[in-house]
Amino acid sequence: MNGRVTADDVAKKAGVSQSTVSRVLNNYPHIKKNTRDKVLMVIDELGFTRDEVARSLVEKKTRSIGLIVGDISNPFFAESAGVIIANAQKFNYDVVICNTNHDDENLDKYINNFVGKRVDGIIIASAHRHDSKIKQLHERGFPIVLYNSSIDDQKANYVVIDNIKGAKLAVNHLVELGHKSIAYIAGPFKYLSTYLRFEGYQEALLQHGLPYKQDFVYKGEFSYQKVYEYTQMLLNLENRPTAILAVSDQMALAVMDAAASMNLNIPGDLSVIGFDDIRMASNQFIGLTTISQQMEEMASITLEKLINLIDTDHGPSVPIQIILEPELIIRKTTASI
Amino acid sequence: MNGRVTADDVAKKAGVSQSTVSRVLNNYPHIKKNTRDKVLMVIDELGFTRDEVARSLVEKKTRSIGLIVGDISNPFFAESAGVIIANAQKFNYDVVICNTNHDDENLDKYINNFVGKRVDGIIIASAHRHDSKIKQLHERGFPIVLYNSSIDDQKANYVVIDNIKGAKLAVNHLVELGHKSIAYIAGPFKYLSTYLRFEGYQEALLQHGLPYKQDFVYKGEFSYQKVYEYTQMLLNLENRPTAILAVSDQMALAVMDAAASMNLNIPGDLSVIGFDDIRMASNQFIGLTTISQQMEEMASITLEKLINLIDTDHGPSVPIQIILEPELIIRKTTASI
């Protein structure tokens, strides 16, 4: 793009000053119809498009927001991103997406990147609980809200569901069906939500007088393959669990896959329950029992709150801390023992 | 962010000129170690981050690319976006995503938005074949490559698969299994890829001496619900088809859902075959026979080509037109009649 046409070019050709061009661009009211029309004509003629970069520089607004997810190939994140993008468009914001791959270093790197690019606000869907960059930015008054994740900071902004309760809901359901041996695909504990779900799992076990078995908990990374293998190992055990709870639907799918690979019947031989309620969970051939996070609502609330923050010219304000209710969605992968 | 700290602030505090600060920021070699260290210290002390907006203004590079998809909630697009984001990160580009919802007006609107924001290049995954904006931009030398879609322009840049061949592969497979009555979920014809697949379907029918039935082709929009209903209607017909080919896996899933809702067995009562090979297609419980688009390769090639275009300071060059080979992936939703 060498031949970029600028407002100045338009001005010259239209025989007005560049500030007049700027005024018609910004719908400034007191312009002679004649002048405006002329300018508009030239704009069209020259194919001028206003340079938003230059504009952003003076306005100190980019009308774009950053979204950081842990793994965009996980449908939960992809669907969340979809909702956020769709809503952002309504408010005339663009969203730029970074993917941490659940790597701690990437998180801060991408946050810095966003700050440098001067996005108006950031949504983080995969905040490690101990991240200090987030806290620091937030304290500086930068609009930032955590989505389905949180950090160890009383004052952080976040929109989450009650994770402990969600996990309990799941365990309770299983216990009601008669299960006494319930394994758990927990995932890494660096995420607060992950950790809280684990707590819920443990507490529920305790409440029902069920023993907690270290070996029945997978605390590794969110890897389809690894969970698949772990599940196979689990199901090969003499006293294998009769039910498996997974920290996400994605991981539940891995569990189901593994069970199927061993010719185990779900829910006949094994009950499985997920977390998220991704779209695929309701598919007839999957029919995954799961805990709904109200993803759609969670995502739109998050965006809405972020935009509020952006608009209210951020001073340190009351933290936004919204906790939604989890909901048990019973489908076809759980049955009484 | 009122208290933004600028390079000038750093300069003052470090007792150097602002251009020196700029130099250390850009790793300019001939700086006294002493000066550099001092500047670096102050930068750290003040928590300075370089304003990339200002930088972009002078550099005329934003290091971000725009990605336009038709429907981010369709796993094919989501997975494609994932690959593009992951690769872009390697090259230090951000990607900003817009979602047209398959609406013609949105396409041009978002293209304009991207041009205004001065992204360095654009990938369009859902180009309507008659769009003139794309052609015009391309002719101006703007880096733009079409992904899995194309327009009616000999000189457009695109990366696609051989859609006609793909559709034929699918029909052939079905015919080999003994199917003679094959319906087709085609989707809207405003997309060239959609249209070509339809042609492939028709041609294959012809080649096998099978009649083409207008009523057995769904030409409406990409709507899960509508395809679901259409399929139910189809399967209620006296002489219902024994196989259904869908223009995408997403639509194939709708077909399967509809069949299941009528207690039809797949593939016993109905064979179904998709297009895309989304990740879910290989799930044990879905096992969808489909035509692979080599999404991963297609996406990374597209990005790579785009970045090439960006780097080679775009003059009108030889069009990039890459056609990948489709591949039939046989799984569990197709069987002999």
Added chain:
DNA sequence: TTGAAAGCGCTAACAA
């Protein structure tokens, strides 16, 4: 109703 001019925060040519 319009123009002139300053300034947003940076890079880079030129000079010293």
Added chain:
DNA sequence: TTGTTAGCGCTTTCAA
């Protein structure tokens, strides 16, 4: 090795 200065393309006072 470093500082001065002139832009990048816009918005926005201030004056006219």
